[in-house]
Structure formats: structure tokens, C-alpha cells
Amino acid sequence: MVSIFYLIAQMVGAGALVSLLLGIKPGTTFLGMDADTAKVATIILVGALMIVYVVVGGMKGTTYVQIVKAFLLMTGALVMTLLVLAHYKFNLSTLLGDAAQQSGKGEAFLQPGLRYGVETASASATFYSKMDLLSLGIALVLGTAGLPHILTRFYTVPTARVARKSVLWAIGIIGVFYLFTLALGFGAAALVGGKAITAQDKAGNTAAPQLAQALGIDYLGGDTGGSVLLAIIAAVAFATILAVVAGLTLASSSSVAHDFYASVIKRGQAGERDEVRVARISAFVIGAVAIVLSIFAQSLNVAFLVALAFAVAASANLPAILYSLFWRRFNTAGALWSIYGGLIAAVVLVFFSPVVSGSATAMFPDSDWHWFPLSNPGIISIPIGFLCGWIGTVTSKETDADKYAELEVRSLTGHGAH
């Protein structure tokens, strides 16, 4: 579930991107396809490529691809950030001021409250909006450590110490990157403008490439300059999407092959070649399913879809992991309860939320069956996940001190890690 939300988010991003960078406006055509068909075609193409990456390269391949892309992305974002700052003579305050002014919302643009926790005349709407903000905040923080495709990357290093180092590096890189996006976001608001952005993509997914274009026009000279920078950044963005979806597909297919096939169907007796073959097949199937689903999910902002994935990861996976690692009493029933409880809670609440029906940006905008008022279920589903895990554990008489001893000793000392 988790990986699928994330996967769809990435592919939707690809679709949104193509019509900007190929200049396909509604009503015009490219290679005989109109804007919408081109988006679908992109999703299919990206999907097909990612399947190839995973099936052929496995983790080694996808990791190297990820490294190359990370390097390109950081460089591209750095260059754009420097250009934006240079435009404002490295004065952050003027950048912000210009952004606020261009947005048409004045100072409110620089303050929390335009999108989350929106204050309106209706007290209950305000209340829910703020709750939504809290819910989102919690889901984001707790979700990362529960994302399967991230967790699986802790295993690609020789030891736990190296895993620690890699997380430290990741924190540094990611932190710097988000500082870049801060500048880029406000830069886009100032130099491109909200109207131009929503004209191209109502959810705002094309702001960064559009900014690239604007910077190119300004710094590299005229329209050609704009086109060049736009092309580079757009290509990097496509590369980004491709690398990430490959990683997601790999994580999913690994899970099917290793956790399901090898453990359950073959009861731990699967030959290695067999298991790898199954992993490759499931990569293909998962990729195909994701392509289809993505085609239906195109109007949602990408960051938002990802936040949903996080909520599910935080509600279902994280409680199980933390309890497994740190709680002596935890047992089978607890694990089942926490995963099911968290997963069902999150999915049900999302299904009955304004995200799926009952609002203009919903998946089914013309129907309305929602009763859950928040768009992110985290604030409810995460506690439910933890609670279910607790209930499941204490109501079952099963304990296994031996197993826990082994797990705890091994996880703290690294003994027996292979």
C-alpha cells in the first residue's frame, strides 16, 4: 500500500511534467497526441523503463542510478538557487518580499495558514483545518521510518555502523536540498507568479521547471536561454522520477518475493535463483498495476499523495517495527493487530475523506460519501496503530523471551548480522 501511493505520486509527477516541457497546451498536439494522451503516454513510458531497471539491475543497478540522479539533482537545484539568490543580490528578505507581493496575498504569503489550518468564518471548518495541519505534521515525521523502500536501503551496507553513517550523510544532503527548495519555491512565486503556474498545472507541480525557464531567459539570454535551462531541469526531474519509481518497485517486488513467496509459499526453502526470478516477475506486475492506477490519479498534487503514503507507513509499519525492536512483551498477535489496525484505519479514513470524494480536487469530484473531515488520517490512524499493537499483545498469552533476547542482543551489538 505504502509503496503504491508513493509510486503513483511519482508517476503523476511525470505526467504533469511532460506537457510543460513539451509545450503541449490544451488544444495543441505533439506527435499526434493531445495533452492528456501525452501525459498517459509518459506515464506508460516511465513505467516501462522502471520495470526494466528493476528486473535487469536489481538493487545494485537502482542504487547506482539513484546516486547519479542525486548528484544531478543537487547540482541542478544548487545552480537554480544561486541564480535566484543572485537575482535578489543574495538578500533573502527582498526575495521574500517580492514573492509576497507577486502572490497577490501580501504578507500572508509568508505566514502559515494559506493552505493548512486555514482560518475561515466557520469555526468548525477552521478547527478541522488546523487538525489537518497537525495530522499532516505527525504523519510526515513518523512516516519516513516506516517506508519500505527507505528501510530496505539500510541493508545495502556491510554493517550497522555504515548504515548509521549513511543516514547521517542523507540527513545532510536532504537538509541542504530542502533549503534549496525553499529558495526555489519563493523564487518561483516571485519570478513566475502563481497565475502562470496554475495555468500550466493546477496543483503547482511545474513551478520548478517554469522557474528554470524564467531564470534561463534572464541569465542565459532570451528565449533560447530559457529553453535550455528548462530542458536541463526538466530532464533532471524526469530522471528523478524514474530513479525513485525504480526503487519503489524494487522494494515492493522484494517484499513479494522474499516475504511472501520464499517464506510462505516455499516455507523458507526457495532456491535463490527461484526467489530472484519471482522478484523480477512481481516487479513487472507491480509496475503494470501502478501504471494503470496512476492514469486515474492525475489531478492530485504530488506532495499530497506522498503525505498519504506517509500516514499509512506511520500507522501500520512504524508501530510494528518499534514494538518489535524495543518491547519485550511484543508478540505475534500484537504484530498482526498493529499492522492491520493501522493500515485499515488509515485506508478507511482516507477513503471516507475529502480526498476521495466530496471536494473539487477529489478523485471522484462528482460524488460525495465522505464523513471524515481531515485529508490526512495520521492524527487518528497512528495512535490507532500503536494502540492496536498494544491491545493485541497484552490480550495474547504468547511471550517469547528467548527470541527477544536474541533480537535485542543482535540489534544492539551487531552480532550475527549477515
Add this chain to the structure above:
Amino acid sequence: MISLAAEATTSTSRTLTITLFLIFVAITLAITIWASRQTKTATDFYAGGRQFSGFQNGLAIGGDYMSAASFLGIAGLIALYGYDGFLYSIGFLVAWLVALLLVAEFLRNSGRYTMADVLAFRMRQRPLFVPLLRSPRLWFRSST
């Protein structure tokens, strides 16, 4: 303010983008095929042979994380809604402390390829599987 030309792109830009992207695909496909020659065991397929360094893996993790949602989505949110977009990125970053302090090392020490390996540690050896798609499965497993 920079005024944006009315037409978003020209055909030179399209060609350039597609070309650049195809170059990237070509290079990465080459890397992938090279990697596939070295992918023989399950450890290779699932865990890249466990040969990546801290820096390499850090970049890869960062790469996995700095996805379309980060780059396009957050930049877009900030561009349209200002500050609230920034809030998103803070959540995304602080989240890593959870992984660092509570999860990463312990997982690596106690599992082999996936999160479910760790869960299976705590569970009894009975067939209890859940036909959930692409989510952590709870499988019994004969212990290592």
C-alpha cells in the same frame, strides 16, 4: 519581475529535453546492465551485495527521498501557498531523526533484506499470512 514569454517552449527546447533525458536513460541503462552481470545471488538482488559505502548509500537514500514530491511538489506548494509549503519540508527532514535514532542500525543488525525479516523474528512459527499487496507482510518464518 522577469516577464515570461507567452509561449512556454519552442521545438528546440523539446528536442533538447528529450535528448538530455534519453542520454540519461542510455547511461543509466548501461549502468543497470553492467550491474546485472554482477547480480547473481539474492543478496545481490535485494541488497546490492551490501557493498555500498556510507557516502554512496547516503546519496542513494537522499536520492530516493528527493523525489518528484520534494522537488516539484514542495517547490510548487511554496510557490502557490508560500509558507505552508515550507512546513512540509520541515516535516520531511525532522522525520529522519526517527530513522537515525530508533530504526536504521537496529534494522540492519537484525534483518536481512526487508522490514518483515525483523517482524518475523518476534512471531511464532505458524502460517499466518496476509494477502495484502505490497505492504509489510507478516509471515511466519523458520528462524535463521
Add this chain to the structure above:
Amino acid sequence: MTTEATPSEKYLEVQRSEEFAGLRRKLRNFVFPMTVAFFLWYALYVLLSAYARGFMSAKIVGHINVALLFGLLQFVSTFLIAWYYSRYAAKELDPIADKINADLKEPRS
């Protein structure tokens, strides 16, 4: 004279040992409070963003307001905590873990 313990007895023994207890304590005494701390700090930030708009909108320099500063402080605190953990782990936790690991590899005598 060496005694062979079965694997699970071996682990139980280690788990009960003073050394391991010390390791576990050092780890938990750092990690749990730190987690609570950064979580509360982050929660404070989110709550203020939701409910204390007036405070957050106050300007500090030019267009830079409290909200932005607060947000940037979250970045700083994250980096600091990560760095501090790496130092603490290397100094206090790793030596003990390594020793236990080494001991486990020898048959106990």
C-alpha cells in the same frame, strides 16, 4: 574448561549480563529522551504554526518573520542532534557493543 551453550541460552546470558545492561541503558537513556525532545520541539513548531499566527507573523528583519526563523531552527536542531548522536554513539556505545560482539564470538570459558 569451556561449556557449550545453545544459541538462545547464549543470547539470554548476554542479555542478563552487566555489560549488556549497561549498553542498553546508555542507548535508551540517550535515544528515548532525545526522541521525545525533538518530537516535542517539532510539535511546538507545528502547533504554533496552527494556533499562534500572530506570534509567528511577527517580523524580525525585513520580510523575515518568526515563522521562517523557527522553521530554519528546526533544520539547525536536526543537524545538531544527528551530529551529537554520532559522537555519542562512537564514544559511548560502539566500544561496548564491539566488546560484547567479540566476546560472543569466542566460546565462553
